[in-house]
Amino acid sequence: MFRWLEKNLPKIVMAPAVGLIGWFVYGFVLWTLYISFTNSKILPKYELWGFGQYEKLWASRKWLISVDNLLIFTALFLIFCVVIGIILAIFLDQKIRAEGLLRTIYLYPMALSFIVTGTAWKWILNPTLGIQKMFRDWGFENFTFDWLVDREMAIYTIVIAGVWQSAGFVMALFLAGLRSVEDEIVKAAKIDGASLFTVYWKILLPMMRPVFFTSFVILVHISIKSYDLIVALTQGGPGISTTMPALYMTQTAFHKSQVGLSAASAMMMFMAVAAVIIPYLYSELRRENAR
Amino acid sequence: MFLRWFLYFILILFASYFIFPLYVMVVTSLKTMEEIRQGTLLSWPSGLNLESWAVAWGGRGYGAGDTFLRPYFWNSIKMVVPAVFFSTFIGAMTGYVLTKWRFKGDQWVFLFLLFGCFIPFQAILLPMARTLGVLGISNSVIGLVLVHTVYGIPFTTLFFRNYYISVPTELVKAARIDGAGFFKIFFKILLPISAPIIVVTVIWQFTQIWNDFLFGSTFSFGEAAPIQVALNNMVLSSTSVKEYNVDMASAIIAGIPTLIVYVLAGKYFIRGLTSGAVKG
Numbered sequence: 191m192f193r194w195l196e197k198n199l200p201k202i203v204m205a206p207a208v209g210l211i212g213w214f215v216y217g218f219v220l221w222t223l224y225i226s227f228t229n230s231k232i233l234p235k236y237e238l239w240g241f242g243q244y245e246k247l248w249a250s251r252k253w254l255i256s257v258d259n260l261l262i263f264t265a266l267f268l269i270f271c272v273v274i275g276i277i278l279a280i281f282l283d284q285k286i287r288a289e290g291l292l293r294t295i296y297l298y299p300m301a302l303s304f305i306v307t308g309t310a311w312k313w314i315l316n317p318t319l320g321i322q323k324m325f326r327d328w329g330f331e332n333f334t335f336d337w338l339v340d341r342e343m344a345i346y347t348i349v350i351a352g353v354w355q356s357a358g359f360v361m362a363l364f365l366a367g368l369r370s371v372e373d374e375i376v377k378a379a380k381i382d383g384a385s386l387f388t389v390y391w392k393i394l395l396p397m398m399r400p401v402f403f404t405s406f407v408i409l410v411h412i413s414i415k416s417y418d419l420i421v422a423l424t425q426g427g428p429g430i431s432t433t434m435p436a437l438y439m440t441q442t443a444f445h446k447s448q449v450g451l452s453a454a455s456a457m458m459m460f461m462a463v464a465a466v467i468i469p470y471l472y473s474e475l476r477r478e479n480a481r
Numbered sequence: 482m483f484l485r486w487f488l489y490f491i492l493i494l495f496a497s498y499f500i501f502p503l504y505v506m507v508v509t510s511l512k513t514m515e516e517i518r519q520g521t522l523l524s525w526p527s528g529l530n531l532e533s534w535a536v537a538w539g540g541r542g543y544g545a546g547d548t549f550l551r552p553y554f555w556n557s558i559k560m561v562v563p564a565v566f567f568s569t570f571i572g573a574m575t576g577y578v579l580t581k582w583r584f585k586g587d588q589w590v591f592l593f594l595l596f597g598c599f600i601p602f603q604a605i606l607l608p609m610a611r612t613l614g615v616l617g618i619s620n621s622v623i624g625l626v627l628v629h630t631v632y633g634i635p636f637t638t639l640f641f642r643n644y645y646i647s648v649p650t651e652l653v654k655a656a657r658i659d660g661a662g663f664f665k666i667f668f669k670i671l672l673p674i675s676a677p678i679i680v681v682t683v684i685w686q687f688t689q690i691w692n693d694f695l696f697g698s699t700f701s702f703g704e705a706a707p708i709q710v711a712l713n714n715m716v717l718s719s720t721s722v723k724e725y726n727v728d729m730a731s732a733i734i735a736g737i738p739t740l741i742v743y744v745l746a747g748k749y750f751i752r753g754l755t756s757g758a759v760k761g
Contacts, residue, residue: 215605292492301743303709305712310506314501327521
């Protein structure tokens, strides 16, 4: 008995983690998947109902708006984070004075919650006392900046706050990537007469492919899961103009008590994330095994 | 030379964009409402007026509708400390087994755990809410400790596994020949060299759990709510006139613990971020 225990101790120590994740991650996802095929309202029902909830979901105007918003947000969020992140990383890489301080400033938003930063942005962007008033007081009397309360434009305020929060992170990834390149390569290129611009554009950035890939995966992942920022900044409003899938899911589940429908929306999110993550994990593992 | 100036100009321009909201938060929290209406976002406060901080933290002292952050701040502490401890401990153990007591199929077990880093939590919210109800710990700090411990395990395992994999296995083998057991090897050989990864993991978990809103707002309300939920409720409550100075003081109070950790241990924070920032 004791020998057996000793021999299997490592597996016994692993068991709680594997059991917890098996139950709370895999079991729960399967439960949600099952419920998405039932006609559950407030309480879950277990008779199968086919794809009805998915049909309902894709016929819902609110869900379609959510998906639209997610696509707009993801595209802009990706572009701005990556462009700003790369510019900052390259500029910081030029033996800048006070680099540590600047880096700290670029990255501190990542330490704050979206609720905290959303609260701040909401105050800054509010038309009565925020930026709009500041510019008007400075003499630009016709200056208007009321995106926060404009149905068409409110989604872009979420982009502004989201980029502000995450661009520094992309900067950190690229800076680490640039620093890992051998100095020799850069020196050799310079001796050959390449300008600094050419060195980055033709040599270093193409070498950063894995970093681009990682940033892409992480940023898309963040954007699909966006929830807190929207709650803090617009609560999906004005109207439903800034709803996104994560918000749709919780509202449908906990305010409207449409459990089956919300499970279907959760599974759509799950599949979207899986479509990005599985190739990523696959390539990461291959890289690790190649080493 | 011109290029250098241009470089610094752009870098400082972006630095001001990043610092701007924090600056606005701090100065706004120090103004009176009168000053806020008259000045602009950037204008300097007339003095060190800490009243809105006092109101944000401890309320105004009259009964109904007087929400303030102090009790929720303690809720968050009571939630974060055990959740960080348990998830870090479990992660250290699984990371240890996965690298130093390898068994057949351990790579699959790792992948099995790792996938938990990526799932959108919406896919587990409904069954989790029911489970907490069945266990009788919905709307309680204990329930949130359970939730954060469980969903932290994939990350803590990832951190420890990637750290321990670079520790030479020969050390462990030699100790085993000398008759040291499973726990002795962990406590005598691995734990003493684990300080950096423990710091990374604790900071990562602390920041994630402190800043969480989705779980907090779904599984708790009223008195058991953590601070982010309370902050959001405070800011959204439309019962009285908007007091932006109190809102900003509240936001700073809710953000200051993680900000302090970031400033003191930024290096470790970034290490965690670059190896585990798959979580939104």
